[in-house]
Amino acid sequence: MIGKVFLVGAGPGDPDLITVKGLRLIRSADVIIYDRLIPHELLGEARPDAELIDAGKAPARQRLSQEAINALIVEKASQGDQVVRLKGGDPFVFGRGGEEALACFKAGIPFEVVPGVSSAFAVPAYAGIPVTHRGLSSALTIITGHEDPSEASSVDYDALAHLGGTLVILMGVQHAAAILARLAEAGLPAATPAAVIEWGATPDQRVAEGTLATIAAVAAALDIQPPAITVIGEVVRLRGEGVRWFGELLAQAI
Numbered sequence: 001m002i003g004k005v006f007l008v009g010a011g012p013g014d015p016d017l018i019t020v021k022g023l024r025l026i027r028s029a030d031v032i033i034y035d036r037l038i039p040h041e042l043l044g045e046a047r048p049d050a051e052l053i054d055a056g057k058a059p060a061r062q063r064l065s066q067e068a069i070n071a072l073i074v075e076k077a078s079q080g081d082q083v084v085r086l087k088g089g090d091p092f093v094f095g096r097g098g099e100e101a102l103a104c105f106k107a108g109i110p111f112e113v114v115p116g117v118s119s120a121f122a123v124p125a126y127a128g129i130p131v132t133h134r135g136l137s138s139a140l141t142i143i144t145g146h147e148d149p150s151e152a153s154s155v156d157y158d159a160l161a162h163l164g165g166t167l168v169i170l171m172g173v174q175h176a177a178a179i180l181a182r183l184a185e186a187g188l189p190a191a192t193p194a195a196v197i198e199w200g201a202t203p204d205q206r207v208a209e210g211t212l213a214t215i216a217a218v219a220a221a222l223d224i225q226p227p228a229i230t231v232i233g234e235v236v237r238l239r240g241e242g243v244r245w246f247g248e249l250l251a252q253a254i
């Protein structure tokens with residue numbers, strides 16, 4: 001008999017942010033294929049006889065390609081297993097969950113999607129930054145910082161600089177300085193508040209604070225490393241005005 005695939009969002013950092021449905025599926029799965037950024041405590045909820053496969057590292061310690069992950073999911077479900085594909089945050093927010101759903105569809109494997117709490121808004125929340133706030137920000141834009149803005153990019157920085165509201169950048173550590181400079185060049189005011197949050201919603205969370213003009217230097221001085229999220233917008237100020245609630249190092253602007 002054919003099995004089934006569940007594309008489950010694990011949430012970011014704090015293991016308690018998993019949904020009730022996601023936790024129920026982890027506890028009953030035959031196979032769990034998981035990503036590097038999931039809260040690893042969740043794997044302790046698996047059945048003792050469940051097969052746990054780290055898709056972040058192949059045996060040779062190299063990342064499995066997306067094609068190899070798709071093939072593995074399909075193979076396990078074809079053998080009759082209930083497969084949980086456990087992904088950080090939400091499976092469809094920069095998670096390649098759509099590609100895995102399409103791979104299942106093409107192979108005739110039934111699947112369900114279990115949305116998760118995305119780092120895009122939960123990590124700012126743990127840093128005391130509401131991504132929208134009445135009177136300060138009525139729009140939220142989430143972009144990938146994975147691409148070098150000096151090369152042909154699918155992100156329209158000129159449009160972003162004039163949108164207003166809050167800008168959240170995922171996967172942006174490597175290209176942070178170039179992206180921030182590109183936004184300034186496109187007309188985003190240099191004094192716009194900005195923050196970078198490393199390992200958000202975990203005991204290791206660190207937050208760098210500054211402005212569009214200073215945040216790259218502040219983050220570099222703190223040696224901020226992935227995973228990290230950059231938030232740009234007036235809402236960042238709320239952290240210092242009383243919304244901060246989760247303890248961590250506070251880095252002031254330089």
Ligand SMILES: C[S@@+](CC[C@H](N)C(=O)[O-])C[C@H]1O[C@@H](n2cnc3c(N)ncnc32)[C@H](O)[C@@H]1O
Nearest residue numbers: 013089090093095118119170171199200227228
């Ligand atoms: C491939 S994307 C996946 C996003 C995920 N699907 C989600 O909804 O949160 C990975 C990026 O998410 C962000 N991220 C995920 N977990 C994080 C955390 N605990 N702290 C800071 N950033 C995090 C980082 O920008 C990281 O590079």
